[in-house]
Amino acid sequence: MREGALARRLLIGLALTFLTLFLALPLAIVFVEALTRGWQAYRAALADPDSIAAIRLTLIVAAIAAPINIVAGIAGAWAIAKYEFRGKSLLTSLIDLPFSVSPVIAGLVYVLLFGAQGYFGPFLKSQGLQIIFALPGIVLATLFVTFPFIARELIPHMQSLGNADEEAALTLGASPWRTFLMVTLPNIKWSLLYGVLLCNARAMGEFGAVAVVSGKIRGLTTTMPLQIEILYNEYMGVAAFAVASLLALLALVTLAAKTFLEWRYADEIAAMRRH
């Protein structure tokens, strides 16, 4: 099979070249650029109060978005996978909507709804609530773009599982809540975890939607991606790349966690999927 071997090498080579050029190289450059002025400059850039605030805000937003998405994602996936009802296909497409809508539009919609000139603006102002140019707006925009990740992971898995396990638990006398905790959750835990990891990575990295609603108030409403852009536009290359390297690191950690879990629990995951 000489031709087979040749084709195989060619394809592997092609894929590797592509990955190196478009993924590994840019990622490496982020770290190289961040460290061009040395370790001291890197540390100083990250110690900047605005950058620290941006890092904190990003973590807060992700920490709020993830649990909400877990609950909403499970609820949505449950409804679609386990029940038959009118408008089910519409709900399925709605879950995908954030994937097809530009994040900028998502941000603009929230400004239109909750901004000072928006539909609910005057009411919110009279109540002393600020959504746009504040944390709630950033969380809302982040939720919009990250919602599909968990539901998308869960729906096919839950559909393949069916209802029999839950029914068995109910006939054995388990309450619905216990059934969920002891049967459903263990059954879907791996897909749920993948969904959460993906959702989290996107929540921390989202730029477009957040940029529109945040107002980019330094030290207050700038998340890490926004802070990077601000720094870069102000020709503070080292600082921009320092923050960027941190964001990239978060992505790499997410990837490493996913790979580690897959390796550590390979047998268990295979057993779950085999059914």
Next chain:
Amino acid sequence: MSVALQIEKAARQFGGFAALKGVSLAIEPGELLALLGPSGSGKTTLLRLIAGLDHVDGGRILFDGIDGEALSLRDRRIGMVFQNYALFRHLTVAGNVAFGLKARPRAERPSGAEIERRVRELLDLVQLQGLERRYPSQLSGGQRQRAALARALAIEPRVLLLDEPFGALDAKVRKDLRAWLRELHKRTGHTTVFVTHDQDEALELADRVAILNQGQLEQVGTPDAVYDHPATPFVCGFLGETNRLPVEVRGGQAWIEDRPVYAASQTNLSGRADLYVRPQHLKLDRPDAALLGGVVELVRRHGAIRRAEIAVRGLAKRLDVDIGGGVAPARGERVGLRITKAHLFAAT
């Protein structure tokens, strides 16, 4: 007569489709009852209604005299073995069996040691000793079924429900498990209802068989009663093989064209009717001695017996006839036929 489970005119609709059209059935304590019917007959629907996994649209189901709708699933205490067993794959065999005990409210929950003892007892009962630490994916089909059975028995069920208990097993294992289940039932005496589409299984295993067709109960009775005295043409055709002969009934005789073929003495039918005859109730005879005669078209082996297909004048379909140990007729030979036993129903 005491009754463990009383089903009164249970009805269930799915959209416009009536899956169950008012079925009434009383199940006695300790009996092993088969719900038999083709797919779509409503047998699984009825099983799910008993289990409380679905609700009746009409009628009611009484457990020891209490309406099921008033009972929570926990209080119904129905031990259900699902078709694909639905074992919890993240729990070991022991964990699966203990599930129902651990799910009880704290006040009624047995102690850890007690649960452990009960699990061991049940695994002994279903002969899964030594496998308590295995996961369901590490068990064979037969072992999974027994694990599912032990899990259902753990809650000390009022009624044990089995949904196609042998459906997912291969033929050899199925046969062994049938005998084993019969034995287990004899020992434990649980009121048991199982669903099957396999008439051999139902007749061999059950104390009584309830035959369902298109959402209606056709007949309930002991295996002998339903087999030997089918109440409807459907039951006759569904339980074992049968030949259907369109006949004309007059003067206490069933006629095919101008030949009287069967003495229909205990019937008040007259006019067009169908005579159902099982292959073993047709006896070969000399062509000139019998009123029903035909030509042998084919002789083939049918398990332990041989079966001839005989074309009879006046009948569109060939008759299946079992041949005993005697000499098999040759193809093309003219033979006579005698009907030793038959069931007569009004023409459908």
